[in-house]
Every structure is written in C-alpha cells, then in structure tokens.
Amino acid sequence: MGIDFHSKNSSSTYTTRSADESWIKAINKLVPIETMSKALDIGCGGGIYCKALSDMGVDSVTGVDFSEAMLAGAKENCKDYKNIEFKYGTAFDSGLSSSSFNLLLERALIHHIEDLHGCFNEAYRLLQDGGYFIVQDRTPEDCLLESNESHIRGFFFELFPRLAEKETKRRHNSQSVREMLKVVGFRDIEEVQLWETRKIYDAKEQLLNDLRERTGRSILHELDDQELNFLINHIDASIASDVNIVERDRWTIWRAMK
Numbered sequence: 057m058g059i060d061f062h063s064k065n066s067s068s069t070y071t072t073r074s075a076d077e078s079w080i081k082a083i084n085k086l087v088p089i090e091t092m093s094k095a096l097d098i099g100c101g102g103g104i105y106c107k108a109l110s111d112m113g114v115d116s117v118t119g120v121d122f123s124e125a126m127l128a129g130a131k132e133n134c135k136d137y138k139n140i141e142f143k144y145g146t147a148f149d150s151g152l153s154s155s156s157f158n159l160l161l162e163r164a165l166i167h168h169i170e171d172l173h174g175c176f177n178e179a180y181r182l183l184q185d186g187g188y189f190i191v192q193d194r195t196p197e198d199c200l201l202e203s204n205e206s207h208i209r210g211f212f213f214e215l216f217p218r219l220a221e222k223e224t225k226r227r228h229n230s231q232s233v234r235e236m237l238k239v240v241g242f243r244d245i246e247e248v249q250l251w252e253t254r255k256i257y258d259a260k261e262q263l264l265n266d267l268r269e270r271t272g273r274s275i276l277h278e279l280d281d282q283e284l285n286f287l288i289n290h291i292d293a294s295i296a297s298d299v300n301i302v303e304r305d306r307w308t309i310w311r312a313m314k
Contacts (some may be wrong), residue, residue: 076265099165
C-alpha cells in the first residue's frame with residue numbers, strides 16, 4: 057500500500073503540528089544557531105521545521121522537497137513567514153548553488169534513501185566551509201523500543217511484526233551513517249539520541265483520531281482499514297489515561313561539519 061507523497065490528499069499530512077521545545081533544545085546544543093544566517097531543509101515536507109528554524113533566529117530558510125503536493129502544503133503552512141521559501145528538488149539534485157548555506161537539515165529523510173553517498177555528497181556541495189549538517193532519523197534500535205503510554209509507535213511493531221521488519225530494513229544503522237559522512241568529507245561528527253515530543257493530546261480521543269487519519273505516519277499506510285482499527289482499539293485499551301497524553305518518539309541525530 058504505502059503513502060503517496062505526490063497525492064494532493066497528502067499535502068497537509070505533515071503540516072498539522074509544531075516542532076517541540078525538546079527538538080529546539082537539542083539543536084541549540086549541537087549548533088551555534090545564533091550564527092546561522094542561511095538554512096536549508098531537504099525533505100521539508102509540510103515546512104514544520106522550516107518554521108522552527110526561522111523562529112530560532114535563522115535569517116533565511118529554504119525548504120526543498122520532491123513532492124509538489126507537499127510543497128503546496130508547506131507554502132500554505134508558512135505563508136506568514138516572509139523569510140522562508142520553497143523549491144522543488146531532490147536530496148541528490150536540489151538545483152541550488154554550491155556553498156550557499158551554513159546549516160543544512162535532513163530530518164526523517166534518509167530512511168527513504170538507499171544511496172547515502174549521493175545524498176551526503178549533495179549536502180556537502182551545498183554547505184559553506186564550516187557549515188553544519190544535521191541528519192535526524194531512526195536507527196533500527198530506535199524503532200524497536202518497547203511501547204508505553206508515551207511511546208505510541210512501539211505498539212505498531214509489537215502488534216504487526218511485518219511492519220517491524222519493513223521498518224528496520226529501511227533504516228540505516230548508526231555505523232553506516234557515520235562512516236558515509238566521513239567518506240564524503242565531513243568532520244567533527246557527533247551523535248546523540250533524542251526523545252522528541254511529537255504531540256501533546258488534551259484527550260485520548262485526539263490521539264486515536266490522529267491515528268485514524270494516519271497523520272504524519274507513513275508506516276500506517278501499510279495497514280488496511282481493518283488492521284488500523286484493530287491497532288487503534290489495542291492502543292485505546294493499553295493507555296489508562298484519558299487526558300494529557302504526551303507522545304514521544306526516539307530519534308538519533310548526527311551533527312557533522314564541512
């Protein structure tokens with residue numbers, strides 16, 4: 057099944073939340089954000105993290121995505137931000153000038169990509185000397201952590217082992233990411249783990265509705281409607297609290313410099 061990122065129906069699926077303070081704090085520890093004047097977000101989706109970078113003080117932010125539908129949603133999401141622009145392009149061919157940015161973000165991108173060398177080469181080309189490259193994704197180990205009332209994603213893979221197999225196969229392990237960054241020429245590589253708050257729900261039903269809509273969760277498009285309802289009912293029964301549910305996802309972040 058899978059999600060069609062090019063469908064107009066997907067244009068707003070990655071626009072409905074904001075970057076959490078936990079993410080902002082993590083990036084501030086890795087990057088001297090006050091010195092960043094031009095940032096690029098490749099695989100920007102709905103522009104959530106373009107907005108975050110702008111709000112953190114970056115003067116100019118460019119978002120690139122390979123889906124015109126996603127870009128349409130991003131432009132609408134960021135319409136009040138005059139310092140954010142969007143371009144059509146890919147992680148291998150952005151169409152942008154070399155040495156143009158001092159911060160480049162690729163969040164939740166590389167699990168869609170097999171050719172890390174080509175992807176990281178393009179990032180290296182785009183960055184200025186001394187520029188910062190942030191790669192954020194899940195390793196296989198991040199994906200398979202046990203479920204609890206905050207780690208909702210864990211339920212997906214415990215209930216449907218085939219999803220766990222698909223998920224881990226498309227994820228790069230930490231060593232392969234670090235080695236490819238070095239091969240391309242990046243230096244001063246640092247790796248951290250982050251439990252990023254995805255969303256805070258005032259009521260459990262808001263979470264269950266989010267799951268029904270498969271909002272921002274491409275892996276749920278691998279389930280048919282009957283399977284999805286089974287998952288939702290299981291999560292409903294597994295979470296005792298009906299209010300103030302804080303959903304967190306585990307990520308690995310690699311910071312490198314050109």
